[in-house]
Amino acid sequence: DTKPIKIEDAYKNDPERSMALTVNSEKPFNAEPPLSLLADTFLTPNSLFFVRNHLPVPVVDDKMLKTYQLEASVFDKQDTKPKHVKSLTLSDIKRLPKFEMDATMQCAGNRRKEMSQVKEVKGLSWNCGSISTAKWTGARLTDILKAMGFKDEDFNKKYIQFEGLDVDPTGTPYGSSIAMEKALDPNQCIMVAYEMNGLHTSKKLIIKFMILNYYNVLRTSAADHGFPLRLIIPGVVGARNVKWLKKIVLSDEESHSHWQRKDYKCFNPSVDFNTCDFDTAYAVQETPVQSVISEPSASSSVSADDGYVTVRGYAFSGGGRGIARVDLSLDGGETWLNAELDNNGQSPYKSWAWTLWEATVPIPKNKKKLDLVCKAVDSSHNVQPERIEGIWNLRGLLNNSWHRVSVKVEG
Amino acid sequence: DTKPIKIEDAYKNDPERSMALTVNSEKPFNAEPPLSLLADTFLTPNSLFFVRNHLPVPVVDDKMLKTYQLEASVFDKQDTKPKHVKSLTLSDIKRLPKFEMDATMQCAGNRRKEMSQVKEVKGLSWNCGSISTAKWTGARLTDILKAMGFKDEDFNKKYIQFEGLDVDPTGTPYGSSIAMEKALDPNQCIMVAYEMNGLHTSKKLIIKFMILNYYNVLRTSAADHGFPLRLIIPGVVGARNVKWLKKIVLSDEESHSHWQRKDYKCFNPSVDFNTCDFDTAYAVQETPVQSVISEPSASSSVSADDGYVTVRGYAFSGGGRGIARVDLSLDGGETWLNAELDNNGQSPYKSWAWTLWEATVPIPKNKKKLDLVCKAVDSSHNVQPERIEGIWNLRGLLNNSWHRVSVKVEG
Ligand SMILES: [Mo]
Ligand SMILES: [Mo]
Numbered sequence: 001d002t003k004p005i006k007i008e009d010a011y012k013n014d015p016e017r018s019m020a021l022t023v024n025s026e027k028p029f030n031a032e033p034p035l036s037l038l039a040d041t042f043l044t045p046n047s048l049f050f051v052r053n054h055l056p057v058p059v060v061d062d063k064m065l066k067t068y069q070l071e072a073s074v075f076d077k078q079d080t081k082p083k084h085v086k087s088l089t090l091s092d093i094k095r096l097p098k099f100e101m102d103a104t105m106q107c108a109g110n111r112r113k114e115m116s117q118v119k120e121v122k123g124l125s126w127n128c129g130s131i132s133t134a135k136w137t138g139a140r141l142t143d144i145l146k147a148m149g150f151k152d153e154d155f156n157k158k159y160i161q162f163e164g165l166d167v168d169p170t171g172t173p174y175g176s177s178i179a180m181e182k183a184l185d186p187n188q189c190i191m192v193a194y195e196m197n198g199l200h201t202s203k204k205l206i207i208k209f210m211i212l213n214y215y216n217v218l219r220t221s222a223a224d225h226g227f228p229l230r231l232i233i234p235g236v237v238g239a240r241n242v243k244w245l246k247k248i249v250l251s252d253e254e255s256h257s258h259w260q261r262k263d264y265k266c267f268n269p270s271v272d273f274n275t276c277d278f279d280t281a282y283a284v285q286e287t288p289v290q291s292v293i294s295e296p297s298a299s300s301s302v303s304a305d306d307g308y309v310t311v312r313g314y315a316f317s318g319g320g321r322g323i324a325r326v327d328l329s330l331d332g333g334e335t336w337l338n339a340e341l342d343n344n345g346q347s348p349y350k351s352w353a354w355t356l357w358e359a360t361v362p363i364p365k366n367k368k369k370l371d372l373v374c375k376a377v378d379s380s381h382n383v384q385p386e387r388i389e390g391i392w393n394l395r396g397l398l399n400n401s402w403h404r405v406s407v408k409v410e411g
Numbered sequence: 412d413t414k415p416i417k418i419e420d421a422y423k424n425d426p427e428r429s430m431a432l433t434v435n436s437e438k439p440f441n442a443e444p445p446l447s448l449l450a451d452t453f454l455t456p457n458s459l460f461f462v463r464n465h466l467p468v469p470v471v472d473d474k475m476l477k478t479y480q481l482e483a484s485v486f487d488k489q490d491t492k493p494k495h496v497k498s499l500t501l502s503d504i505k506r507l508p509k510f511e512m513d514a515t516m517q518c519a520g521n522r523r524k525e526m527s528q529v530k531e532v533k534g535l536s537w538n539c540g541s542i543s544t545a546k547w548t549g550a551r552l553t554d555i556l557k558a559m560g561f562k563d564e565d566f567n568k569k570y571i572q573f574e575g576l577d578v579d580p581t582g583t584p585y586g587s588s589i590a591m592e593k594a595l596d597p598n599q600c601i602m603v604a605y606e607m608n609g610l611h612t613s614k615k616l617i618i619k620f621m622i623l624n625y626y627n628v629l630r631t632s633a634a635d636h637g638f639p640l641r642l643i644i645p646g647v648v649g650a651r652n653v654k655w656l657k658k659i660v661l662s663d664e665e666s667h668s669h670w671q672r673k674d675y676k677c678f679n680p681s682v683d684f685n686t687c688d689f690d691t692a693y694a695v696q697e698t699p700v701q702s703v704i705s706e707p708s709a710s711s712s713v714s715a716d717d718g719y720v721t722v723r724g725y726a727f728s729g730g731g732r733g734i735a736r737v738d739l740s741l742d743g744g745e746t747w748l749n750a751e752l753d754n755n756g757q758s759p760y761k762s763w764a765w766t767l768w769e770a771t772v773p774i775p776k777n778k779k780k781l782d783l784v785c786k787a788v789d790s791s792h793n794v795q796p797e798r799i800e801g802i803w804n805l806r807g808l809l810n811n812s813w814h815r816v817s818v819k820v821e822g
Contacts, residue, residue: 179758179759179760181758181760181761182760185598185760187596187598266735266736266788266792268736268738268747268748268749269738269747270746270747270748281736282735282736282788282790284792285759285790285791286732286790286791286792287791287792288791288792288793288794289793317791318791318792319730319732319791321697321730321791324677324693325677325679325692325693327679327680333801335681336679336680336681337679337681338679347590347592348590348696349590349592349593349596350592375801377677377693379693379696379697380696380697380698380699380728380729380730380732380793381677381695381697381698381699381729381809382699382700382791382793383699383796383801383802385794385796385797386796386797386798386801387797390744390786390794390797390813391794398792402801
């Protein structure tokens, strides 16, 4: 059985990464930034942006790049081959109207570590850092489909499927799908990005940056985050935002990818791997309201002499829903106060990026410990669940329970 | 002081109502259908549709109807009088493309009774029935605004305000506002309805139905639910769906109505009437995910001899989000099973109406009592909170905690 050797080999071209990332898995590479740095800036520096790879990073060399085409077609179960095959080159896509958007990407497994402490789950043990924000530049998906020349009848399909260049040992590419209804709605702001935080994912810039000695940082951004094209479906779980985007299929069926059909689905807390039925379960798409305390950290202490403690963090909700309120408690949830919100001017219905929050509050007298808790309310007045038990699921997805950090008070 | 007498008089023209409704307040009239009947049908019969009036029902007689106009204008703080005043008659509106939609209406105070049992709140003591579903027929709001002849620049305002014919003792009308961004999005399906469940809110039909002896039922539907025009903003709390719609204002300001600015806002659980700041709080618009057990009822018992118990109810989420799952527990939340869902064919992103659910499950042996609990998950994977304490707010709004019903097992 030579399979394990083949898998090992497949990762030999993976890029170098920033030493600042905490690695959860080397092959495939999965890593998150330290929580203390994460909510420091509205846009996450590319080198600190969390990396969630399902497969080896595909090599996109100069030769491939010259002939790179985003392909699209119509295909259904009853078809023997794809119909209405279309394609656009990278230059074609870069000539379309430029679309720019700040959007937060969150892994469905963010905060899985806490969920597994309640009861074991299957999956990478993410802390609170598999979430990051970038300014994405590219073309709207609807503009790309229009430029490809699809006709109205082609859009009568139920789903739109996406495939990346990354493949498993059998040669099957990573894939996802979303409802056509969502894909065609311009207010959903779905785009194909060729820039991330202003760094062009183009060889020309890589060369320019090599001269400036930024090569490794940029190579990281580009290679780990989808160079040369990444699909951005803002407010939808990271797994649907296909990296190294190569192929689009209009179909009445969901993507046949393992990750669309046999993963990234939630079950009720009583369902285990013997009783789960992935076929009838609902695929995770938009993410629920979330908030996390990034400072102080769990192992830290505050000084009673300072009189005040500053508590900070991030809050985010899927589907463009903004954050209406972040409640902070210093006593484990007995009493609450409002945090100050900074949403960077986003509107309540198109908040594709997170809201950073902060509160500077007096340290209560005669306390040896502060039991910090945060919980956010989004623009639809959905709230985070208090306990993990009610949302526990076998894959450890979408843990958005109240975030708790206890710190010592010294002096 | 003659004020109380004036208020009494103002209700003397209120319509007759179905005896089946449970009255929470006579003046203004507020009443809900019995929970046992509520989830029997996807569309709620008009006579059973919950009634939430803030003020006396305005009298719309033949004479008024003949000259009834929906008025609209642009107005801002710095303006001395409304600009670009436009209007449409009822016939104008009925000549616009007909738009039909099944939508659920839910009062922000639905399930307040349970919240006040945790700690006293201010507001009508609604049980679980201030929610109902109708097939609404009318014209899209965007078509109405277009037909009125507003120009693109008029839509650069931040808000759109609505006023009803119903007025308080000072003559100030009921009002609400929503973000212009939402109002202009055709996918939000906002409409002005002139029919409710196929019953035309027109005098001609009232006369036709009088002959059929349905006069009282129809008069109820029409008068209590906004005859001759009701604004429908599906997935948004009832209070913004202005009844007896008379006036639209495009403005950079929210409606100055008491109900937009000093009511229908949530605060954290520690805020009381001495510390609340309505000016900075977020106005309730889209409602969070909700579910309720409608059968069996709390006072009922089930027979162990039957072997099985059928549990039924409704689930609903705001903003068009569909229901992904309803979890049912028979043991107070220790173990869970999936209920069968009937969403009447609605899509996940345009589920403007509720999902009815049902589960027929074996009655566990040797149990004297079943502690039934339900909780729903919506298409954004938001969940209902387990306990009321974390969402408690001084006005008792948006209680969507897990719904619990305990029933005796006999025999
Ligand atoms: Mo993910
Ligand atoms: Mo309401």
